[in-house]
Structures are given as structure tokens and as C-alpha cells.
Amino acid sequence: MSSSPSLNTWSDALSGFSIGWFPLGLVIVAAIPLVFIALYALTYGVYGERKISAFMQDRLGPMEVGFWGILQTLADILKLLQKEDIVPTVADKFLFVIGPGILFVGSFLAFAVLPFGPAFIGADLNVGLFYAVGIVAIEAVGILAVGWGSNNKWALYGAVRSVAQIVSYEIPASIALLCAAMLAGTLSMQQITMMQAGPGGFMHWFLFTNPIAWLPFLIYFISSLAETNRAPFDIPEAESELVAGYFTEYSGMKFAVIFLAEYGSMFMVSAIISIAFLGGWTSPLPNIGGLELNTMTSGPVWGAFWIIMKGFFFIFVQMWLRWTLPRLRVDQLMYLCWKVLTPFSLVSFVLTAIWVINH
Amino acid sequence: MNQLTIAIIFYIFAAVTVLSAAFVVFSKNVIYSAFSLLFTFFGVAALYVFLSADFIAVTQVVVYVGGILVLLLFGVMFTNTIMSTELKADVLNVVPGILLTLLLIVGMLFTFYTTGNWMPGPVQLNGSVVESIGLETMSRYMLPFEMVSIVLLVALLGAAYLARYDKANKKEH
Numbered sequence: 101m102s103s104s105p106s107l108n109t110w111s112d113a114l115s116g117f118s119i120g121w122f123p124l125g126l127v128i129v130a131a132i133p134l135v136f137i138a139l140y141a142l143t144y145g146v147y148g149e150r151k152i153s154a155f156m157q158d159r160l161g162p163m164e165v166g167f168w169g170i171l172q173t174l175a176d177i178l179k180l181l182q183k184e185d186i187v188p189t190v191a192d193k194f195l196f197v198i199g200p201g202i203l204f205v206g207s208f209l210a211f212a213v214l215p216f217g218p219a220f221i222g223a224d225l226n227v228g229l230f231y232a233v234g235i236v237a238i239e240a241v242g243i244l245a246v247g248w249g250s251n252n253k254w255a256l257y258g259a260v261r262s263v264a265q266i267v268s269y270e271i272p273a274s275i276a277l278l279c280a281a282m283l284a285g286t287l288s289m290q291q292i293t294m295m296q297a298g299p300g301g302f303m304h305w306f307l308f309t310n311p312i313a314w315l316p317f318l319i320y321f322i323s324s325l326a327e328t329n330r331a332p333f334d335i336p337e338a339e340s341e342l343v344a345g346y347f348t349e350y351s352g353m354k355f356a357v358i359f360l361a362e363y364g365s366m367f368m369v370s371a372i373i374s375i376a377f378l379g380g381w382t383s384p385l386p387n388i389g390g391l392e393l394n395t396m397t398s399g400p401v402w403g404a405f406w407i408i409m410k411g412f413f414f415i416f417v418q419m420w421l422r423w424t425l426p427r428l429r430v431d432q433l434m435y436l437c438w439k440v441l442t443p444f445s446l447v448s449f450v451l452t453a454i455w456v457i458n459h
Numbered sequence: 460m461n462q463l464t465i466a467i468i469f470y471i472f473a474a475v476t477v478l479s480a481a482f483v484v485f486s487k488n489v490i491y492s493a494f495s496l497l498f499t500f501f502g503v504a505a506l507y508v509f510l511s512a513d514f515i516a517v518t519q520v521v522v523y524v525g526g527i528l529v530l531l532l533f534g535v536m537f538t539n540t541i542m543s544t545e546l547k548a549d550v551l552n553v554v555p556g557i558l559l560t561l562l563l564i565v566g567m568l569f570t571f572y573t574t575g576n577w578m579p580g581p582v583q584l585n586g587s588v589v590e591s592i593g594l595e596t597m598s599r600y601m602l603p604f605e606m607v608s609i610v611l612l613v614a615l616l617g618a619a620y621l622a623r624y625d626k627a628n629k630k631e632h
Contacts, residue, residue, distance in 0.1 A: 118461070118464065121461065121463040121464050121467065122464070123464050192490070194491070195490070195491075195494065202497070225513055226513065226588070226589060227513050227514050227517050227588075227589055230514070230517050230521075230589075231513075231517045233521075234517050234518075234520050234521035234525060235517075235520060236525070237520055237521060237524040237525030237526075237528075237529070238497070238501070238520070238524060240525065240529055241494070241497050241524060241528060241529065241532070244529070244532050244536070245494055248490060248532075248536060256536070260533070260536070263529060263533075267525070267529060270525070286589075287589055
């Protein structure tokens with residue numbers, strides 16, 4: 101399905117590899133994003149978030165375990181592994197156990213279409229962007245399973261709030277991404293990225309080539325915060341009213357799986373916004389005359405570096421917002437979605453269409 | 460991937476679809492039935508992928524899992540005494556049921572064997588399916604497309620009207 105010969109070479113070579121009938125290469129392709137989520141969630145996700153939040157509040161954060169508390173995450177994992185795996189007696193055992201699984205699968209499935217550099221993508225679908233937006237639905241069902249399975253008022257409230265939020269904010273998010281798809285003329289993640297590649301670096305990105313693209317960019321960013329339950333839209337796990345929301349009853353490794361799913365979807369939305377508006381794995385540095393910065397910083401490994409860095413940048417913005425903005429009320433949340441973001445996303449859709457036709 | 464691998468993956472998804480669909484029907488717990496539907500819808504989406512209809516597969520997930528299943532779960536969860544309701548899964552009409560089932564199976568097998576292979580369409584699709592769908596929707600199937608959009612708009616207005624806060628009676632209906 102690749103258009104240029106160098107595209108997807110690594111993943112194609114890997115997926116062709118199999119032992120007998122068993123497609124070992126495909127399993128490895130699927131395992132790479134999984135290992136990535138785990139590593140990033142442990143290092144940047146847990147330790148990074150604790151440090152960033154600490155610095156923002158003029159604290160030091162974890163300092164005791166290792167140099168500057170760098171082994172704190174390791175200690176946390178050991179603690180989580182040792183914890184008793186509690187299933188409440190009145191909980192729905194079956195749903196309580198499979199809920200975190202469905203939740204994680206829902207957030208992990210979208211990684212199949214995220215291009216980690218020009219040479220690596222799980223599956224270069226020609227409906228990639230649509231798939232990434234749609235597959236979040238499975239996560240919503242997982243949250244409902246977790247909330248209902250816990251048999252707890254707070255958990256159920258948290259789950260219902262979370263799903264209502266995900267379902268509502270899917271609409272402005274999808275329309276905003278549709279604007280990017282319209283600019284690219286394709287839904288394939290690799291093709292959208294290729295449309296934004298060029299010697300000028302960041303100057304070819306949709307955000308900077310188009311006078312309206314900032315509007316869908318902003319709308320998608322706000323909606324993605326709501327879809328991943330991040331502050332200021334973290335009412336599903338509002339500590340002051342719902343204890344911990346839909347995962348109140350979870351402990352030990354099941355809690356860790358829910359946490360991984362949350363970090364997975366945080367990176368997922370950050371990568372999608374980078375691909376749709378900020379050129380995905382393309383290098384931001386332009387070629388300046390003889391100094392060919394863009395050519396030097398392009399290629400499969402650099403591509404992986406750039407997409408991960410862009411993703412990490414947006415995760416940093418998400419953390420930054422979490423420690424600066426207060427939480428919205430439920431009615432404010434719905435007002436923002438239906439009366440602000442949806443009309444503006446429709447406006448940006450029409451404006452983008454006019455721009456695409458006349459350009 | 461060789462044919463055997465594809466066949467194995469296909470049968471796994473087919474088994475998931477059929478077994479979860481059976482669970483939806485035979486389970487005595489409404490909640491379990493509703494959650495089992497997730498696997499049915501997902502399996503059907505995977506079967507669409509095997510038919511090279513990737514757009515329809517994703518649409519299946521978006522519409523059925525994201526829309527209908529979530530609505531269904533909300534409906535089930537907000538119903539009082541949902542856990543204490545006894546579901547009747549008894550077999551009542553044995554003879555007509557078996558007759559109907561046999562007729563259906565015979566009819567399907569007859570069609571399968573007389574048609575031979577699954578009929579390929581007159582036009583083979585090449586390249587992106589999305590573009591073809593977009594072009595066809597905006598040209599040949601323009602009228603149905605617009606009619607569907609008007610029906611959906613009316614449904615949306617009706618839903619908003621019903622859910623609206625009634626200022627005159629000071630209560631929500």
C-alpha cells in the first residue's frame with residue numbers, strides 16, 4: 101500500500117517474517133508499541149509527571165530513591181506487584197476482571213495506525229485516521245464495564261460521566277480531524293504525513309501552510325483533553341467528589357493496567373494531533389541555504405525521534421494544563437462541547453473546504 | 460502472510476463472532492448480553508476486513524460499538540431492578556422453531572451450493588475505497604444521502620425538543 105519505495109520498509113520486512121504458519125513478525129510489530137507504552141508510561145508518564153507537577157508547585161517531588169528520585173518508578177512497580185489483587189465481594193466478578201483488559205485493548209488498538217517514523221507503522225490503512233478516531237469507542241465500553249463491574253456508586257458515576265464525555269467530544273474532535281484529512285486529501289496516516297514533508301521543515305506543516313488550521317488544531321486539542329479525561333475535563337475521576345472515579349475499587353496490577361491505558365491514550369491523541377497538524381515524523385528544521393538541517397535530521401530513526409518528541413511535547417502541555425486550570429462542572433463541560441466547540445468545528449470545516457477548493 | 464495463517468485468523472474471528480452472539484441470546488443476565496455484543500460487533504468488523512471492506516469495518520465499530528452499544532448499555536444500566544429481572548430463555552415453541560431453523564439452514568446451504576463461489580461484483584475496486592465511496596455518495600447516490608441527512612436532522616431536533624427543560628411547567632420531561 102506504500103507509495104514511495106522507502107516508506108514502511110522496516111515494518112513490511114518485519115511483518116513478512118514468519119516461522120511456519122505462525123506470523124512471528126506480525127506479533128513483534130504489535131509488541132513494539134506495547135513495549136513503548138510501558139516504557140514511556142514508567143519513565144515520562146509517572147516519574148516525569150510527578151517531577152513536572154512538583155516543579156510547577158515549587159516542590160521537589162520524589163527525591164529519596166536514587167539520584168533525584170529516579171528509581172521511584174521502580175519502587176512503585178515493586179509495590180504494585182506485591183499488592184493484594186482485591187476483588188470486592190459484591191462486585192460483578194466477570195466484568196470487574198475483564199474491564200481493565202477491554203479498556204487497555206481499546207487504547208492500544210489505535211497504535212496500529214500510528215506511524216513511528218517513515219519506516220515503521222503497524223498497518224498503513226487507507227482509513228487510518230478514521231480508524232484511530234473510531235476505535236476509542238471500545239475504550240468507552242471498557243470504562244462502562246469497569247464502572248458497572250465495581251458495583252460502587254462512585255465508580256458508576258465516574259464511568260457514566262466519562263463515557264458521556266467521550267461520546268460528546270468525539271463529535272468536535274472528528275470534525276476537526278476531518279479538516280486535516282480534507283487538507284491532505286487522504287485518510288492514510290503515512291500519506292497525511294508525507295503531504296507535510298519537505299525541505300522547509302515546519303513551514304510545510306498544515307498548521308503553518310493554512311490560515312484556518314489553527315482553529316481545528318485548537319478544537320482537537322481541547323477535545324482530546326476531554327477524551328482522555330485529563331484536566332480541566334477530569335470530572336470522571338474528580339477526587340473531591342468521586343474518590344477516584346471509575347477505578348475507585350481497583351488495586352494492584354489491575355489498577356496498573358487502567359493507568360497504562362490512560363497513558364496509552366494520552367500518547368495516542370498527542371501523536372494524532374502531531375500527525376494531523378504538525379507533520380508527524382517530519383523534521384521541524386528547515387534547510388537554510390547550504391546548511392541542510394532538514395535533510396540531516398530526516399530518516400527512519402530521526403522520524404521515530406521526532407514523532408515521539410512531538411507526542412511528548414503535547415503530553416507535557418497536558419500536564420501543564422492539569423496543574424494550572426481548575427476542573428469544569430458537568431454542565432460547563434457539556435456547554436463547551438455542544439455550544440462552543442461543535443459550532444466552531446463546523447465553521448472551521450466550511451472555511452477549510454473553501455480554502456481547499458480555492459487553493 | 461500465507462493462506463494458512465489468514466485462514467486461522469479468520470476462523471478465530473468467526474468463532475468469536477458466533478460464540479459471543481450465542482452468549483447474547485442464551486445469557487440470563489442482561490448486562491452480560493450487552494457486553495457480549497461488543498465482541499459480536501468487533502468480530503463482524505473483523506470479518507468485513509477479510510472482505511477488503513476496511514471502511515465499512517471501521518464504520519461498523521464507530522456506529523455499532525460507539526453509538527448503539529453505548530446507548531444500549533446506558534439504557535440497561537439506568538433501568539431499575541435490572542439485576543433482579545428474571546429473563547425468560549425457555550424454549551416454548553419447539554416444533555415450529557426447529558422447522559424454521561431447518562428451513563433457514565436448507566435455504567442458505569442451497570444458495571451457497573448453487574451459487575458456487577461468492578459472487579464478485581462487476582466492477583473490481585482498485586486503490587482507496589474511501590475515494591470511491593465519497594465520489595459515489597456525492598454523485599450517483601446524492602438524493603438518498605441528502606434524504607438520510609434530513610431524516611437525521613429531524614431526529615436530532617426531535618431529541619433536543621423532548622429533552623428540553625420545560626420553562627412553563629418548571630419540570631423536565
